Amino acid sequence: MSICIRRARIEDRAAIERFIRIAYQELAPFKGPDRWCWQFVENPFRSDGNDLVPVWIALNGDEIVGQIAVQATDAQVAGKIYSAGWIVDVMILPAYRGRGLGHLLHQAVVNDSPLLLTLTMAPATRHMAERGGAITLGPTRQFSRWTRLRADDVQRYLVQRTAHRRRLRKAVRWACEDFAFHRLFALLANRWLSFRDRGVRRTLPIVSMVEVKSFGPEIDNLWQRTAASYPAICPRNSRFLNWRFVNCPQLQYHVFLARRDGAVVGYSVLRRAISEELRHGIIVDLFADRLDLAVFSDMIVHAVEYFGHEVSSVECATSLPELESLLRKNGFFNSRTLAPTVVTSDELLRNKIINLRNDWFFSKADHDWDQIHLG
Incomplete structure (x- = not known):
């Protein structure tokens, strides 16, 4: 077997589309060209100005037989911003599995990426990360509330x-x-x-929730005021949020600003599952000052009331123990537990991450966790 592993270029797009149709089968329509361009070409954190895209491919001749992609992002660790990426779309065609291609692809990605994050992953992907010296972070839990x-x-x-x-x-x-x-x-x-x-008793909310079409300067102001309360986080500024939610193809998100005394003190992003999925309502992201639990509480209550009985259940994910407590108080139960990983060759950064391994902020807005999952 003569396999070539290299980074993809934009002109490889047609070959990658063929690979996706073969590899993902019934899921392939939800990983189509619009999403691919949005995720890897139009991503505002993509650092390359040339035709390279953050997708590493394994080729047998002209045929793509495997890939690992990286969704570019920023990561703030101990107050400093680093260029980073989420490992996504790890796939090897069945006929080529068991030959070490996944590890070769993963090593190629690690060699070219200063900081790699993974949140949701298959066991094989976790094994690759662990062989690459991954740091396992504290748990991120998904919660569900039946309606x-x-x-x-x-x-x-x-x-x-x-x-x-x-x-x-x-x-x-x-x-x-x-x-x-x-x-x-x-x-x-x-x-x-x-x-x-x-048996549920509701108190009067301290915030008002207003739906908006996009994220504006008030969100950047919120981020500047609250960033220091999060030791490790992928920044929640308008640059990221408008790309992630407003410009995202296929999925329709609803954005709400939480206002208290006229000032924006938080936001929530909600989504109703499409017909191909299970009948869920999804709290994709909740954000406020980490210590302002009253705002988080009101946003959770608002989300539950927003979805009402139009969904069978409401899902929310968080890595923060204080948010877990609020979710449990509102009738949510732990339905899944994830163990995120980080890979970096920067020893100073690695030590920072180890010291903050239980202090990361994650939600379904991170990675590519919130995508279409067929039900």
Whole structure:
């Protein structure tokens, strides 16, 4: 096998599109040319002014058989800004797996990138990161809050969770078709949810939530005032947020500013899942001064009320223990735990990251976590 590994150029786009169609199959339409250009070419943190893109490809002749891409970003660590990147879209064609291509691609990325972050990853990707000397950060947890379940919500979820487990999927089909398990579960769950909601006491909010179309100077002012309260974070300024949410193709986000006494003290970004996904409402990002928990609390309540019963559940992810506590108080439960990683060859930066490994701020706005997940 003669494999060439190199960084891709814009003119490789057609070949990469063919690779994506083969590698991602039913997910390929959601990783199409518009998203690819937005994520890798139009990204405002992309440092190259030439035709190079932050995608590393493995070629067998003219055929792309594997890739690792990097979604460029900035990272603020101990008050200093570093150029960084999120490892995304790690994929090797099945016929070429088990030959070490993933490690070769990962090493090529590490050699060309000063700071690499990973939040959501497959076990194989984690193994690559660990072989590259990755630092494992403190946990980031996803929380879910059920609202009202339909029988088809339960059935779709069970089918999705057992998609790659033939025996379990057969058991799920048997339980639903012969015993209407999904209908019974939804009925009982909704009775419990009604009881839960009757016991909730809401206090008067201290902030007003106003929907806006984009992020303006008031967000940069908010970031400047609050950045110091976060020891390690990918900056939440208008440059990042407008690219990430306003200019993002395929997905429609709703942006809300939290105002107190006329001043912007926080923001939230919310999204309703599309029909191809499970019927979720997603709190993609919540941001305020880390110590201003009253603002975070009001934004969580607003999000839950915004989604109402139009969704089966509301999801939110955070790495902050204080936000975890607020989510639990509002009926959320821990549904998934992630262990993010960082790879850097800068020893001084590495020591800073080790000292701050439990102080990073992550949400579903980071990495490419919030993308279309088929249900």
